[in-house]
Amino acid sequence: MSVTDRCNLRCFYCVPEEGLPFLGHKDVLSYEEITAIVQAGVRHGIQKVRITGGEPLVRKGIEELVASISALPEIKDLAMTTNGVRLASMAHDLKKAGLHRVNVSLDSMKPEVFEKITGRNHCQEVKEGIEAALDAGLTPVKINVVAVAGVNDSEFADFAKLTMDKPVSVRFIEYMPIGKNMHWAEDRSISSREIREIIEKQLGPMTPVTEHGPLDGPARRFSLPGAQGEIGFINAISGHFCSTCNRLRLTADGKVRPCLFSDKEIDVRSVLRSGGGPSDLDAVFAQAIAQKPRGLDSAKSEKPGCDRSMSSIGG
Ligand SMILES: Nc1nc2c(ncn2[C@@H]2O[C@H](COP(=O)(O)OP(=O)(O)OP(=O)(O)O)[C@@H](O)[C@H]2O)c(=O)[nH]1
Ligand SMILES: C[S@@+](CC[C@H](N)C(=O)[O-])C[C@H]1O[C@@H](n2cnc3c(N)ncnc32)[C@H](O)[C@@H]1O
Ligand code: SF4
Ligand code: SF4
Numbered sequence: 001m002s003v004t005d006r007c008n009l010r011c012f013y014c015v016p017e018e019g020l021p022f023l024g025h026k027d028v029l030s031y032e033e034i035t036a037i038v039q040a041g042v043r044h045g046i047q048k049v050r051i052t053g054g055e056p057l058v059r060k061g062i063e064e065l066v067a068s069i070s071a072l073p074e075i076k077d078l079a080m081t082t083n084g085v086r087l088a089s090m091a092h093d094l095k096k097a098g099l100h101r102v103n104v105s106l107d108s109m110k111p112e113v114f115e116k117i118t119g120r121n122h123c124q125e126v127k128e129g130i131e132a133a134l135d136a137g138l139t140p141v142k143i144n145v146v147a148v149a150g151v152n153d154s155e156f157a158d159f160a161k162l163t164m165d166k167p168v169s170v171r172f173i174e175y176m177p178i179g180k181n182m183h184w185a186e187d188r189s190i191s192s193r194e195i196r197e198i199i200e201k202q203l204g205p206m207t208p209v210t211e212h213g214p215l216d217g218p219a220r221r222f223s224l225p226g227a228q229g230e231i232g233f234i235n236a237i238s239g240h241f242c243s244t245c246n247r248l249r250l251t252a253d254g255k256v257r258p259c260l261f262s263d264k265e266i267d268v269r270s271v272l273r274s275g276g277g278p279s280d281l282d283a284v285f286a287q288a289i290a291q292k293p294r295g296l297d298s299a300k301s302e303k304p305g306c307d308r309s310m311s312s313i314g315g
Helices: 031-043 062-070 087-097 111-118 123-136 153-165 192-203 268-273 278-290 296-301
Strands: 048-051 077-082 101-105 141-147 168-174 220-223 230-234 255-257
Touching: 031 062, 031 268, 031 278, 048 062, 062 077, 062 087, 087 101, 087 123, 101 123, 111 123, 123 141, 141 153, 153 168, 153 192, 153 230, 168 192, 192 230, 255 268, 255 278, 268 278
Parallel strands: 048 077, 077 101, 101 141, 141 168, 168 230
Antiparallel strands: 220 230
């Protein structure tokens, strides 16, 4: 669930250069509305919820939403994906409110490269945010690294080495063509296979990690010998995982998206604001689930990528 389209960074692969018009406050779902939608999801078997954005930690009172979702006993996994800039001061309160864990996005550990990617000089704050998350027990802490050729490929092995000393899961995400007027170009995307080769050339072979269970995310997971943490690969381009994809997305302005790579959306906000009750919300979920692509071909026929920016969909 994207809880806001606003963000305190400007990652070049996510937000267009000219910026984006932000949604008005009335257009964004309230916490009560989001909670009602999650309750409908629970009735359809949803057990895992991710709070994302934009940047979820810039929305006022986010702990309130965390608390109301974590109070639902059916939710077995409540995670947040954040850029980590505000995490250091908020990690303990988020934990107290009931958040289970965080995924923190960090594409470079070098301040100058970080600024080139995000347009802001906040590398140190993000590193402190990761430490605070570990300290607060928002674990397992996962670090999301979008792999971009010529930008951060020289740091892949350094990211992998982080897993030796810290119980973190470093995940390399293939750069996706999401949103209009972005900088995506085929020669800037690096496949998971290539990333793995780069890492193994420097650090030796990795071994596959056994799956945890049905709440696993889409990453293929490995570890280095003696490491405390794991290395994951999210093959968003080179190996679609549609046949096992069980995710629905909710945009900040209340649209349910059955698939990241399709601009098909179901307007749940209108349903709620025209007086719809639980059975109307149930109908939205049934429709969204029925519209999920069954496999690679059906997703492909929608064309890879989509027009909406990642900051408005949530990732
Ligand atoms: N194409 C595609 N990409 C996905 C999908 N799920 C996740 N991704 C990509 O992987 C990125 C990281 O995902 P996160 O939202 O941090 O979490 P996750 O890896 O899905 O879940 P966990 O491992 O459970 O934490 C997303 O921002 C997307 O870019 C999916 O269903 N399809
Ligand atoms: C849209 S952000 C929202 C949450 C938060 N602001 C953050 O950056 O973690 C969610 C995830 O999407 C990833 N992402 C955004 N644009 C992407 C793209 N074009 N290709 C691959 N991943 C992308 C980000 O790196 C981040 O891990
Ligand atoms: S990836 Fe996250 S931090 Fe970067 S611009 Fe998009 S929403 Fe903001
Ligand atoms: S169905 Fe859509 S969101 Fe799910 S894996 Fe396939 S392309 Fe990604």
